[in-house]
Amino acid sequence: MGEEFPFDINPMYEGERIRKKGMYVELGGPDQPGFELVRAASMDEVEDGRFTMIGPDILDLKEGSQNTYAMMFRMAGELVETDLESVVERRMHDFQNYIQGYMHLNQRYDIWVRVSKDAVKKGLKSFEQIAKATIRLYKAELPFIEKMEATFITDPDEVKKQLDGAMEIFAQRDARTRDLHDEDVDLFYGCTLCQSFAPTNVCVVTPDRVSLCGAINWFDGRAAANVDPEGPNFAIEKGECIDEIGGEYTGVNEKTVELSGGEYDRIQLHSFFDAPHTSCGCFEVIGFYMPEVDGIGWVDRDYTEPSPNGLAFSTMAGNTGGGKQSIGFLGIGVEYFRSPKFIQKDGGWNRVVWMPSRLKERVKDGIPADISDKISTENDTKTIDELKEFLKAKDHPVVKNWIEEVEEAEEEAAAVSTAGGMGMPMQMQQFAPGQIMMPAMGGGSGGGIKIILKNAKITISEVKFEEAEGSKKKGK
16 A cells, blocks of 8 residues: 555554654644544435645745644445544544654544654655545444545634534534443443554543543444454453442453553552543543642643642653552543542542532533532642632642641651650551641650651551660760
């Protein structure tokens, strides 16, 4: 196939990165809107191989520039149905990364594409070449697609216009599983599309948990597994339920060992801290734990400023992605915010303390009314200290945890003082955010030490005090 094009086409190029210095043009990404969309149509509505370009083509774009970008495909075939749109669309990430000199990241409304200088030098002159190569790959790999055509758009006004319609389609797809839940089905579905970038990632799609990229829901996984049994989407037997609240199943754990190459052996689908789901790199949102407030913040790709923990999305994603199971960080798809099982093992929405305002507005229909005003945004707070004051003023549910932990710590400290501090076992809970001052401890007569803990979380299993030899003689 590659002989027909001025670039090589091979799965070996999956994972190829085009750095800025080697980039001819950038499309979509953090600074420009972009999207990809596949629609099903009847056979007489699609002209196989037709290509339409709206806006400047590759050589008409300024070298080194960032541009708006949309890729719209229509497919037809006897077995083509609407349920397959998301599945075929998600394979864009797979197939276009086979193209040497063309880097494709993310999905749906988050796409980020770069074309390399080397590819242009070798003869890549038009997006039509990319479109025709993509169509050939689709038809070769997914034989149920009999006809396919493409429209590529770089005109900014037209991209924005078409994006509004695409977002409505994405929302309709997302809504399909909201009345179906994990306990209603016997099969979940897995996806390995991201394993070229995240080799130990285990993407499990259930009625209550959309894929991390947000592009594949349970119905999409079922449709893909039915039409392409050997493909990247496949059924996972649930097996026995180990933890109903955390969402842990024997079948998922068995698949976790297999898909992660033995790196992980457990996944709890609805937990942030206990064997959480792995995070690939295509996730739409990343969650981060802030021990100073014992709460969880969430940030999406569109928010480029630092979060209250001082880190930006890109920094946290770089440390979390790659298929890792990271305690304290979690990648998710946006639709998971609307799940009734949203991190229910760890308090659900009552544990959420901060989100960017645009993300909060986008998922407001999934936030319980009694907690919505208690979740801070960048318009309210930008630092941990400001966040603490906000949460106290709003009487957020996490504040109750601070009070309980302070009381427990004070009780433990009082017990230490009463016992004289000599060799007593001490099972202490994690100290609360803020400042904790423990009573003076020493050998009596007004001496001793005072311990002040600031912004600390410490677990102590046992404390022993021994009097230093000769201390009495020196009056210590």
